[in-house]
Amino acid sequence: MGQIQETIRRSRGRPQIRSDEDTMLLILDAADREFQLNGYAGTNINCVAQRAGVSTKTLYKLVPNKAELFEAVIRQRIGRFLLDVDGVVTDDLDTEEQLERILFAFGVLTLSEETIAINRLVIGECERFPEIARAFYQSAIVPVNGVIEDWLNKQKAKGTLRVDDVHIASGMLRGMMIMEPQRTAMMGQRSAPHRDEIAFRAKQCAEVFYNGCKA
Missing domain, CATH: 1.10.10.60 (Homeodomain-like)
Structure with missing residues (x-):
């Protein structure tokens, strides 16, 4: 009872x-x-x-506080990208296919309307609030760069790609994938690209980079 x-x-x-x-x-x-x-x-x-x-x-x-809240928002967004890459890049794919999938995940992250809005925010307010620039750099740019650089280092070590400077090569890949559509969307000259467009761009970028750097 x-x-x-x-x-x-x-x-x-x-x-x-x-x-x-x-x-x-x-x-x-x-x-x-x-x-x-x-x-x-x-x-x-x-x-x-x-x-x-x-x-x-x-x-x-x-x-x-609000600064830590902003940083947590960025970390959450980047965490989704890291999970996407882990889920789609497997050893049974050839080098070009792996690169295409990494670039697609990167494009989905960076070319979404939400991420473009956050980019506008950081660029527009970083002088008044330098903490948001630090948070964005450390929690977004650094880990994303790290994923691509780690993958390039592995391909270099396996002898599948010829890359003299991995850091420079990573920057070239990221710029080729997103610079033009992201910048145009940030200026309000076009809408954020759809997934089909991102997929096509990832395929084209992977092909150009692979053909230029394959061992």
Whole structure:
């Protein structure tokens, strides 16, 4: 009987609706949207909490300030790219196919409307808020560069590609893949490219680079 009463008492208490991890995902999605709509300066923590459906107290418990919230949004976006690359680049593919898949994942990340909006934000507000430039560089540019450079180093070590300077080659690949469509979209001269266009561009870039560097 006592055990039953204890179970009833526990069931009448307020249950934990979601874990901190799930709550954080809601906050990051809400913050991502607010940053895109309002910029960094114009984003209000109370509005982020309201959009996420959580209290401001809960938000501050998980993320202490707006700078760390922005950095967490960037890390989440880059984490998706890293998972995409891990999931599609396998040893059973030849070198050119692996490169094509890496470039496609990179294009999907960087040529989306959301990432283009974040790029505009960083460029437009980095002088007033240098912390967002540091966060974007360290949490986005550095790890993405690292993925491509690591792959190039492996191909160089296996003798499948001739690359004198991996860092320069990585920069050339990234520029060839995204510079023109991203810059044009950032200037409002076109919309963000669709996945089919990104896929075609990745295929073309991989072919040009591979044919120029194959051993």
